[in-house]
Amino acid sequence: MLLQQLTNGLMLGSTYALVAIGYSLIFGVLRLLHLAHGEVFMVGAFAGLIVVLWFSLGPFAAVFGGLVVAGILGIILELVAFRPIRRRGDNYLAPIVSSVGAGLVLQEVMTKLFGAEQQGFPRQFAGAVYDLGIISITSTQIFIIVVAFASMIALHLFVTRSRLGVAIRATSENLEIASILGINVDFVIMLTFAIASALGGIAGVLVGLNFNAVSPFMGIDMATKGMAIMLIGGLGSIYGAMAGGLLLGVGEVLSVAYLASSYRDAFAFGLMIIVLLLRPRGLFATGIGEAR
Amino acid sequence: MTPLLQVTHLTRRFGGYTALADVSCDVAAGTIHALIGPNGAGKTTLFNIVSGVLRPTTGTLVYEGRDYTGTRADQVFAMGVARNFQQVRLFKGLSIVENVMIGCHARMGGLVRDLANLALPKPATEIAARRRALEMLELVGMGSRTTGLPQELTLVDQRRLEIARALASTPKLLLLDEPAAGMNPTEVRELAELVRRIVALGITVLLVEHHMRFVMAIADTITVLSAGRIIAQGPPDVIQKDQGVITAYLGPAP
Amino acid sequence: MAYVNPPRPRRHARAAMLTLCAGACAAAAMISMTELAHADVSLGVLIPSSGKGAAYGIQQQNAIDMFMEKYSDLGAAGKLKLDIYDTRGENPEAINLTRKLMGGDVVAIVGPQFSGEAEVSFPLAVRGEVPIVTPMAAKPGIANANQPWAFRYALTSENVYGPLLDAWVKHQSKPIKTVVVLMDGKDAVSANDGKNVFPSVLKAHGLQILDTITFQTGDIDYSAQVTRAKALNPDGIVISALYNEAAHVAVELRKQGMTQPIVAGVGINHPKFIELGGDAVEGAMAGFDFFVDDPKPAVASWAADFEKRFKAQPSNAAAEMYDTLYLMRDCIISTGITGKDIAADRVKMRDCWANMKNKSAPLMGTTSIEKGDAVRSPVVLEVKGGRFSVAQ
Numbered sequence: 001m002l003l004q005q006l007t008n009g010l011m012l013g014s015t016y017a018l019v020a021i022g023y024s025l026i027f028g029v030l031r032l033l034h035l036a037h038g039e040v041f042m043v044g045a046f047a048g049l050i051v052v053l054w055f056s057l058g059p060f061a062a063v064f065g066g067l068v069v070a071g072i073l074g075i076i077l078e079l080v081a082f083r084p085i086r087r088r089g090d091n092y093l094a095p096i097v098s099s100v101g102a103g104l105v106l107q108e109v110m111t112k113l114f115g116a117e118q119q120g121f122p123r124q125f126a127g128a129v130y131d132l133g134i135i136s137i138t139s140t141q142i143f144i145i146v147v148a149f150a151s152m153i154a155l156h157l158f159v160t161r162s163r164l165g166v167a168i169r170a171t172s173e174n175l176e177i178a179s180i181l182g183i184n185v186d187f188v189i190m191l192t193f194a195i196a197s198a199l200g201g202i203a204g205v206l207v208g209l210n211f212n213a214v215s216p217f218m219g220i221d222m223a224t225k226g227m228a229i230m231l232i233g234g235l236g237s238i239y240g241a242m243a244g245g246l247l248l249g250v251g252e253v254l255s256v257a258y259l260a261s262s263y264r265d266a267f268a269f270g271l272m273i274i275v276l277l278l279r280p281r282g283l284f285a286t287g288i289g290e291a292r
Numbered sequence: 293m294t295p296l297l298q299v300t301h302l303t304r305r306f307g308g309y310t311a312l313a314d315v316s317c318d319v320a321a322g323t324i325h326a327l328i329g330p331n332g333a334g335k336t337t338l339f340n341i342v343s344g345v346l347r348p349t350t351g352t353l354v355y356e357g358r359d360y361t362g363t364r365a366d367q368v369f370a371m372g373v374a375r376n377f378q379q380v381r382l383f384k385g386l387s388i389v390e391n392v393m394i395g396c397h398a399r400m401g402g403l404v405r406d407l408a409n410l411a412l413p414k415p416a417t418e419i420a421a422r423r424r425a426l427e428m429l430e431l432v433g434m435g436s437r438t439t440g441l442p443q444e445l446t447l448v449d450q451r452r453l454e455i456a457r458a459l460a461s462t463p464k465l466l467l468l469d470e471p472a473a474g475m476n477p478t479e480v481r482e483l484a485e486l487v488r489r490i491v492a493l494g495i496t497v498l499l500v501e502h503h504m505r506f507v508m509a510i511a512d513t514i515t516v517l518s519a520g521r522i523i524a525q526g527p528p529d530v531i532q533k534d535q536g537v538i539t540a541y542l543g544p545a546p
Numbered sequence: 547m548a549y550v551n552p553p554r555p556r557r558h559a560r561a562a563m564l565t566l567c568a569g570a571c572a573a574a575a576m577i578s579m580t581e582l583a584h585a586d587v588s589l590g591v592l593i594p595s596s597g598k599g600a601a602y603g604i605q606q607q608n609a610i611d612m613f614m615e616k617y618s619d620l621g622a623a624g625k626l627k628l629d630i631y632d633t634r635g636e637n638p639e640a641i642n643l644t645r646k647l648m649g650g651d652v653v654a655i656v657g658p659q660f661s662g663e664a665e666v667s668f669p670l671a672v673r674g675e676v677p678i679v680t681p682m683a684a685k686p687g688i689a690n691a692n693q694p695w696a697f698r699y700a701l702t703s704e705n706v707y708g709p710l711l712d713a714w715v716k717h718q719s720k721p722i723k724t725v726v727v728l729m730d731g732k733d734a735v736s737a738n739d740g741k742n743v744f745p746s747v748l749k750a751h752g753l754q755i756l757d758t759i760t761f762q763t764g765d766i767d768y769s770a771q772v773t774r775a776k777a778l779n780p781d782g783i784v785i786s787a788l789y790n791e792a793a794h795v796a797v798e799l800r801k802q803g804m805t806q807p808i809v810a811g812v813g814i815n816h817p818k819f820i821e822l823g824g825d826a827v828e829g830a831m832a833g834f835d836f837f838v839d840d841p842k843p844a845v846a847s848w849a850a851d852f853e854k855r856f857k858a859q860p861s862n863a864a865a866e867m868y869d870t871l872y873l874m875r876d877c878i879i880s881t882g883i884t885g886k887d888i889a890a891d892r893v894k895m896r897d898c899w900a901n902m903k904n905k906s907a908p909l910m911g912t913t914s915i916e917k918g919d920a921v922r923s924p925v926v927l928e929v930k931g932g933r934f935s936v937a938q
Contacts, residue, residue, distance in 0.1 A: 001777040004802070008769035033389045118790050123824030129803045136803040163421050168388045180345055181394050182369030182461055211766040212797055212822055213790070218766065254769035260730060261760045 013249020028172030038223025044201025070201020234282030395460030592657030
């Protein structure tokens with residue numbers, strides 16, 4: 001049973017991680033919370049659902065659809081909700097409020113378009129069940145794990161091996177110096193939004209495939225979890241977000257399994273508080289928060 | 293021949309405080325031009341204006357015959373004006389080579405083309421950038437220290453690394469802000485050689501420095517700033533004898 | 547439709563009004579004597595036509611329109627009249643409107659529809675001695691606590707789960723001895739059913755509960771709960787939850803390879819249960835008052851008519867309203883209510899409901915009343931081929 005619970009936690013945690021990475025990437029370059037990121041995740045899930053329902057394509061196409069639509073939405077949000085405010089000088093509150101507003105607009109638009117009820121992927125997407133004795137897993141779940149980890153590995157390679165990735169890391173360490181050294185930081189910020197949002201969109205499709213609960217309000221809980229994970233992992237640290245996401249997923253599942261379901265959120269935020277008490281800058285401190 | 297950089301009637305005020313007042317000077321291509329003056333004379337402010345970090349209150353900046361007053365820092369960098377920092381500012385989260393690679397961005401097709409290149413299995417620019425970064429480390433005498441993080445280096449090596457980063461962008465004008473600070477006599481000698489090697493590559497150097505022996509040894513032209521104004525300009529032997537400069541540094545004769 | 551309380555006349559004005567009335571009222575009484583000869587019978591109706599419960603109220607208004615078209619004639623007693631008011635689903639409004647209707651000439655009140663509203667309106671009706679029947683409110687005990695004047699037409703979960711478990715246990719090829727209860731701990735009705743109602747009914751059927759495992763309304767991940775249930779290896783699964791959560795739990799059960807039969811609470815009465823649950827809910831059983839695909843001719847033709855008129859399938863709320871009005875009319879005719887002596891008519895109506903035995907209504911079959919609550923056989927349904935159908 002413990003092994004199955006750990007598998008359950010891994011399923012949940014890998015999607016948490018993808019969402020939390022988005023928060024960390026954006027916090028890294030802007031030092032701001034993107035409070036519509038949960039809604040980007042939600043729109044990604046709907047995009048995947050539409051690809052499947054309207055164009056009768058498979059799960060890979062759904063993931064791709066979620067990735068593209070969410071990535072474009074991320075760029076639009078940066079252009080509409082963040083850049084105009086940034087242009088008018090440093091203001092920490094205004095972009096937070098404008099991103100909350102953008103999130104509400106997205107929720108309302110999706111409610112108008114698709115209704116407030118939950119929607120699910122067609123039943124053939126449940127996949128075959130493999131009972132391996134100690135654990136059982138479906139083909140869809142294997143797909144989800146593979147996609148989630150492949151996305152994280154791809155991101156890791158991108159930020160460490162490519163000059164664009166190096167530029168994102170440099171910008172997130174010090175936007176001003178990066179700019180002086182010839183990096184077009186506006187472009188890097190936009191690119192960061194696109195990547196963060198694309199990962200959120202992938203997570204949305206994966207959650208939709210796994211839990212079959214696509215609704216305009218699915219991003220709300222995910223957003224608070226994503227932020228808690230970012231704090232657990234360390235502000236702006238993508239590896240912290242990966243580790244924190246998996247930790248929280250497994251932790252939540254174990255708390256439900258061995259305590260009670262009502263402790264789920266208490267556990268998530270309790271874990272966050274304990275980590276912050278012991279390591280105030282999170283598990284993978286990045287230096288953000290001391291500088292600037 | 294038109295000078296590489298022309299600074300004309302430059303004034304910069306911070307609130308009521310005037311950091312630079314009506315400063316004009318030309319930097320000739322292929323020369324080493326030093327900027328000296330007591331603390332608070334406005335040297336770093338002038339550097340920040342030339343590199344696009346600060347905007348002048350009034351006055352114009354011309355580079356290669358083109359007015360670039362008010363241009364954003366990253367675009368100034370892309371034009372070929374690279375710099376280091378008085379307080380070393382390296383990226384702690386990036387490895388030594390990656391820090392140098394940052395400098396390559398502006399000069400190698402820009403980020404948008406990188407994005408297109410990303411789809412290719414082995415993007416040519418990626419390889420070229422890494423190779424160039426290693427060459428620049430070799431040039432500044434750090435060929436043996438390419439891995440690891442910059443904070444593991446001595447302060448002197450960190451300064452060299454910053455110079456390598458600036459050179460990676462293939463600049464035409466290199467701004468060096470107190471490169472000799474904290475160096476022992478041997479290291480200062482090595483630095484002088486490095487600056488000469490840089491000029492030999494066809495790069496013009498504008499430097500701010502307190503180390504007088506170093507300045508006098510390598511500079512072709514010296515501009516002396518005091519309290520935001522130019523008090524003298526000329527070759528080292530002229531400046532050394534200038535009464536105004538001596539007064540500015542030592543105080544008026546009793 | 548909304549009603550505003552009239553402002554109270556100030557005290558010194560009231561004396562003057564009384565003297566004026568002495569003459570005027572006598573005249574009015576004489577006029578109404580002649581009118582009463584062919585007086586109509588009035589019922590008060592409280593529905594949530596606007597506000598949070600508007601979806602229910604609109605369905606019920608449609609059912610009322612269909613009913614009145616067919617049954618407004620009372621024969622000797624004249625016409626049936628309905629005084630319909632909108633409570634907006636709010637308790638204070640339900641109180642005000644109950645007071646207003648009590649003071650008028652209605653022989654009974656049909657409503658209010660939500661349990662919260664019923665809890666505050668019923669005691670008023672008891673004090674004012676007017677029969678009050680809620681077609682829809684589901685919370686256990688609300689009619690019981692307000693005897694002898696308050697009644698409920700909706701079947702409470704206690705009355706559904708007995709017959710449901712009878713059918714479920716008989717239906718299985720393997721004997722069922724043990725179950726795990728999976729319940730929504732956040733939804734009031736589901737939690738009460740899971741903690742109290744199901745356990746007592748399960749005990750009566752000799753079934754052992756191995757564990758009661760909770761989740762929360764709005765959860766998306768049910769894997770931990772299901773793994774815990776799987777480790778106990780029960781013979782059957784009881785799900786007490788609303789349709790979204792119940793469907794997700796069922797999907798997770800099948801995903802983890804559990805093939806045990808599922809029986810579910812009343813909260814799943816919604817097409818979304820099957821839409822989200824897909825193959826996982828195939829074979830799941832539940833008991834309802836009413837279901838729209840009921841093949842009984844009376845229900846089928848009514849549902850078709852409803853759908854044709856209003857471009858929407860009728861819900862429980864509509865069916866319960868229709869049947870409640872039907873039984874009201876039946877009582878008016880059978881007990882000789884005339885609308886001439888309101889106090890006596892109200893007593894007759896109360897007794898008609900209190901003593902109701904196997905009275906048949908068009909949509910939900912025969913109903914008896916016990917301690918204020920309706921008792922009838924629920925429709926036991928099984929999900930078959932992606933539809934609810936009557937369990938054989």
